[in-house]
Amino acid sequence: MNATTQTIATQPDASTTLTGAEVLMKVLVDQGVEVVFGYPGGAVLPIYDALFQQDRIRHILVRHEQAAVHAAEAYARSTGRVGVVLVTSGPGATNAVTGLLDALMDSVPVVCLTGQVPVSLIGNDAFQEADTTGITRPATKYNYLVKRPEELAPVVNEAFEIARSGRPGPVVVDLPKNITVGPAPYAPPSRTPRASYQPRTEPDRKAVARAVAAMKSAKRPLFYVGGGVINAGKEACADLTRLIHMTGFPCTATLMGLGAFPGSDKQFLGMLGMHGTYEANLATHDCDVLIALGSRFDDRVTGRVDAFSPHSFKIHADIDPSQINKIIRVDVPIVGDAGRIIAMMIEEWEAQTAKPDTKALETWWSRIKAWKALDCLRFTQDKSADAIIKPQQAIKRIYELAVETGRETFVSTEVGQHQMWAAQFFKFESPNHWLTSGGLGTMGYGLPAAVGAQVAHPDALVIDISGEASALMNIQELGTIAQYRLPVKIFLINNHYMGMVRQWQELLHGSRYSESYSDALPDFVKLADSFHAKGFRATKMSELDDTIRAALEHDGAAVIDICVAEGENCFPMIPSGAAHNEMILGPEQEEKGAEITDEGKMLV
Numbered sequence: 001m002n003a004t005t006q007t008i009a010t011q012p013d014a015s016t017t018l019t020g021a022e023v024l025m026k027v028l029v030d031q032g033v034e035v036v037f038g039y040p041g042g043a044v045l046p047i048y049d050a051l052f053q054q055d056r057i058r059h060i061l062v063r064h065e066q067a068a069v070h071a072a073e074a075y076a077r078s079t080g081r082v083g084v085v086l087v088t089s090g091p092g093a094t095n096a097v098t099g100l101l102d103a104l105m106d107s108v109p110v111v112c113l114t115g116q117v118p119v120s121l122i123g124n125d126a127f128q129e130a131d132t133t134g135i136t137r138p139a140t141k142y143n144y145l146v147k148r149p150e151e152l153a154p155v156v157n158e159a160f161e162i163a164r165s166g167r168p169g170p171v172v173v174d175l176p177k178n179i180t181v182g183p184a185p186y187a188p189p190s191r192t193p194r195a196s197y198q199p200r201t202e203p204d205r206k207a208v209a210r211a212v213a214a215m216k217s218a219k220r221p222l223f224y225v226g227g228g229v230i231n232a233g234k235e236a237c238a239d240l241t242r243l244i245h246m247t248g249f250p251c252t253a254t255l256m257g258l259g260a261f262p263g264s265d266k267q268f269l270g271m272l273g274m275h276g277t278y279e280a281n282l283a284t285h286d287c288d289v290l291i292a293l294g295s296r297f298d299d300r301v302t303g304r305v306d307a308f309s310p311h312s313f314k315i316h317a318d319i320d321p322s323q324i325n326k327i328i329r330v331d332v333p334i335v336g337d338a339g340r341i342i343a344m345m346i347e348e349w350e351a352q353t354a355k356p357d358t359k360a361l362e363t364w365w366s367r368i369k370a371w372k373a374l375d376c377l378r379f380t381q382d383k384s385a386d387a388i389i390k391p392q393q394a395i396k397r398i399y400e401l402a403v404e405t406g407r408e409t410f411v412s413t414e415v416g417q418h419q420m421w422a423a424q425f426f427k428f429e430s431p432n433h434w435l436t437s438g439g440l441g442t443m444g445y446g447l448p449a450a451v452g453a454q455v456a457h458p459d460a461l462v463i464d465i466s467g468e469a470s471a472l473m474n475i476q477e478l479g480t481i482a483q484y485r486l487p488v489k490i491f492l493i494n495n496h497y498m499g500m501v502r503q504w505q506e507l508l509h510g511s512r513y514s515e516s517y518s519d520a521l522p523d524f525v526k527l528a529d530s531f532h533a534k535g536f537r538a539t540k541m542s543e544l545d546d547t548i549r550a551a552l553e554h555d556g557a558a559v560i561d562i563c564v565a566e567g568e569n570c571f572p573m574i575p576s577g578a579a580h581n582e583m584i585l586g587p588e589q590e591e592k593g594a595e596i597t598d599e600g601k602m603l604v
């Protein structure tokens with residue numbers, strides 16, 4: 001859904017003599033905006049001037065526009081509010097595109113205000129002109145070009161509404177300079193919803209009743225929850241926990257759904273998908289009723305689509321009707337807000353008198369327990385003092401020692417093996433604390449995401465789990481961290497390799513490690529120092545715990561270079577193109593890689 005020009009009715013107030021930039025400030029305040037992540041330039045100078053002359057909205061100056069969007073995304077995901085970005089025209093806007101697409105794929109509400117050349121110059125190849133609405137159209141939920149002053153306030157208000165309602169996502173508002181410099185009428189937020197955009201939030205009770213009837217007659221049920229439940233809010237997650245406890249069913253989650261249901265709950269089987277647990281994937285394969293809530297059957301989850309959960313009756317609840325039957329055919333589609341659907345499922349579960357088959361459920365759980373007993377996340381760590389640190393050990397200890405601090409903890413990640421290990425070894429007990437780039441898999445996400453989370457939660461512990469290669473993608477944000485004295489802890493799981501790429505090359509390309517080794521890494525301790533942060537390093541087992549502890553206790557920003565075994569691979573793993581019951585559990589089974597088909601290689 002897109003529009004570059006909008007005609008919106010307003011009641012201009014003749015008595016106002018505000019500039020467009022001043023109107024923008026008022027509208028942002030009306031929308032409850034407290035923080036804007038941005039980077040200035042010619043086209044947004046009037047807005048920066050208006051920011052300077054007010055004290056309601058705080059501006060965080062990032063070092064790159066991509067980082068502004070990731071920071072705003074993490075601010076949004078960790079607070080449940082809309083993240084706001086302000087960038088200049090041309091290169092400012094194009095630098096933001098990766099972040100916008102990242103937010104679109106992970107359904108994160110962001111409003112991105114972009115500067116634009118004056119309307120009279122649009123189309124003239126003016127200095128720093130870019131067709132921002134054209135470029136961002138496929139990367140946003142919606143976008144606008146404001147062409148007339150009276151459109152400004154209603155458009156910005158509507159942008160917030162669209163970003164946060166239905167399936168959340170990023171909205172761009174392109175603001176030509178003549179609009180922000182010249183006079184513009186102010187308009188308060190309107191209560192009238194937009195006629196062409198009215199997401200359906202209230203589910204069909206009949207569909208929910210059918211779903212619950214299937215759940216009651218299930219012999220091998222499984223809940224499969226995604227980020228949609230987290231987007232539906234804390235209450236939706238609390239209700240989900242209630243529902244799962246009421247039913248006694250097992251639950252798995254997507255990468256984005258971690259935290260929707262408590263990670264340490266005994267009904268939780270861990271994440272499913274390519275690097276999910278053995279028990280979650282086998283349960284997905286063998287279940288007879290699959291209850292998908294706010295999850296979208298991403299290829300990292302389904303593996304081979306024709307072999308995905310082949311024997312199950314499928315229930316799919318999603319706020320976005322276009323997701324239903326898009327990838328996997330389902331038996332009961334339910335369109336609506338995940339929170340409302342879960343609440344209605346609870347009511348129906350209580351109202352329907354049929355009793356679940358507890359005997360069958362017991363048998364199902366004993367099969368699951370047998371899969372669990374395999375302990376698919378095990379790894380062998382030599383515990384002697386001089387031993388090389390395994391990356392899994394590093395991440396496991398970061399998690400355990402962070403828990404020991406007793407502090408509320410937010411975790412962001414970059415993309416790669418470390419991300420998957422973090423998803424496997426961290427347990428998220430509540431929603432909104434796990435910040436990772438799922439859909440787009442954007443290296444360079446974690447560091448600015450940590451900035452956004454720490455700005456939103458100044459007293460919390462904010463940790464970025466990072467690979468050394470990903471960290472270098474937005475390392476300049478150490479400057480932002482220094483400027484605002486954000487005490488984030490950046491743990492580098494340093495294997496010298498683009499580890500995930502190396503793993504695939506091993507599996508798919510005969511261990512020909514083409515361009516996946518970084519030979520000239522910076523000295524991260526000195527790098528930290530030059531950005532006014534504290535640098536730490538651990539190179540062997542005897543140093544690991546003390547280094548992590550010291551970094552967690554340090555009251556400022558820290559970069560912790562943990563030098564780990566270079567050749568370790570991330571298991572378990574469903575080779576691309578394989579089914580859930582064809583998992584590779586460890587290196588001893590890796591030669592199975594030879595069986596990966598050309599079609600499978602395509603899916604990597």
Ligand SMILES: Cc1ncc(C[n+]2csc(CCOP(=O)(O)OP(=O)(O)O)c2C)c(N)n1
Pocket residue numbers: 414415416417418419441442443444466467468469470471493495497498499500501
């Ligand atoms: C912007 C971007 N470019 C390329 C990739 C492809 N890619 C996925 S994982 C990865 C390697 C990541 O290496 P590192 O950050 O060191 O993490 P590790 O896998 O070693 O834990 C690459 C290059 C990507 N996801 N994002």
